[in-house]
Amino acid sequence: MTLEKQDFIAALQSYSEEPSILPDELWSIYQSAVTHSVIREKAAYPLSALMAQPAITVSAEAFLMEASRLMLEKRISGLPVVENKMLVGIITEGDLMAGFGVPVRAAQTSRMKKALDSWLHPHPISTSPTSTVGEVMIRSVVSAEPQQTLKEGLELMRRYQVTRLVIVDDQRQVVGIVTRSDILRFTSADPQTTPLLPPATAG
Structure with missing residues (x-):
């Protein structure tokens, strides 16, 4: 340093x-x-150097209870949602609670907020035990590619006010995930344990 x-x-x-x-x-x-x-x-390191992999994902057809159990088992607060291995959305603890009928956000009354909410959640949220992840997931996902730098990742998180980035390849298949905890762990690690940058990207 x-x-x-x-x-x-x-x-x-x-x-x-x-x-x-x-x-x-x-x-x-x-x-x-x-x-x-x-x-x-x-900041010059690629996101692949700190992302959690393999990423834990859930199918859009999975029941909410399945997603809930997976989050509890893996001790995580969000899951990328996939269809045919491709990223189609994300579901968080808050989305699960809303799916179970528990309000987690203040009531939204403005027309713009209602329009945005209807786009993010195209189907009415149901409290049925058979509700699926695809019914309550957020479709607008902030993603990045493995070769993008930590600096670029931080800028994305700051711009879109998100706490995690889903890392995808050229085919939009999920290859990892970067959370705030991953970033803190990486930046606070002993420099001797941090892998050297490849010569092509160093400096």
Whole structure:
């Protein structure tokens, strides 16, 4: 890890008060600069270096109870939904609760929000035990490709306000998933345990 001027500039920009020469404040700025340096150096890594794989997926035809059991068993909060191995949606804990008839969001009254909700959920949400994942899943999925960088992935997550990225190949088949936990684990890992970037993408 190499600290550069841009890391200290980034640290100063994130510092809320007028910096002084007090030891504690200098130490705080230094630690912030180290954090920015780690993120900057690892931002060039491809998402394939940190994605969880193989991705745990669920079929659109699966019953909600099946998806619920899978989430509990694997201790995850969201599942990519596939049809013929291709990504068609995503279902989260909140979507499952809504499918079981438990409100998880405030009532939406505006026409625009109603129109958006009807597009995301084209079928009325049912509380029937035979309701399927395809009936309640979110169709608009933020995805990325394995070769895209961590920096690009973070920009996607920030832009679309999502907590996970589904990683797909050229055929839209799910090959992995990247969550906030994966990113934190990767950026906080000991540099000695981080694989070197291939020469073609380094620098």
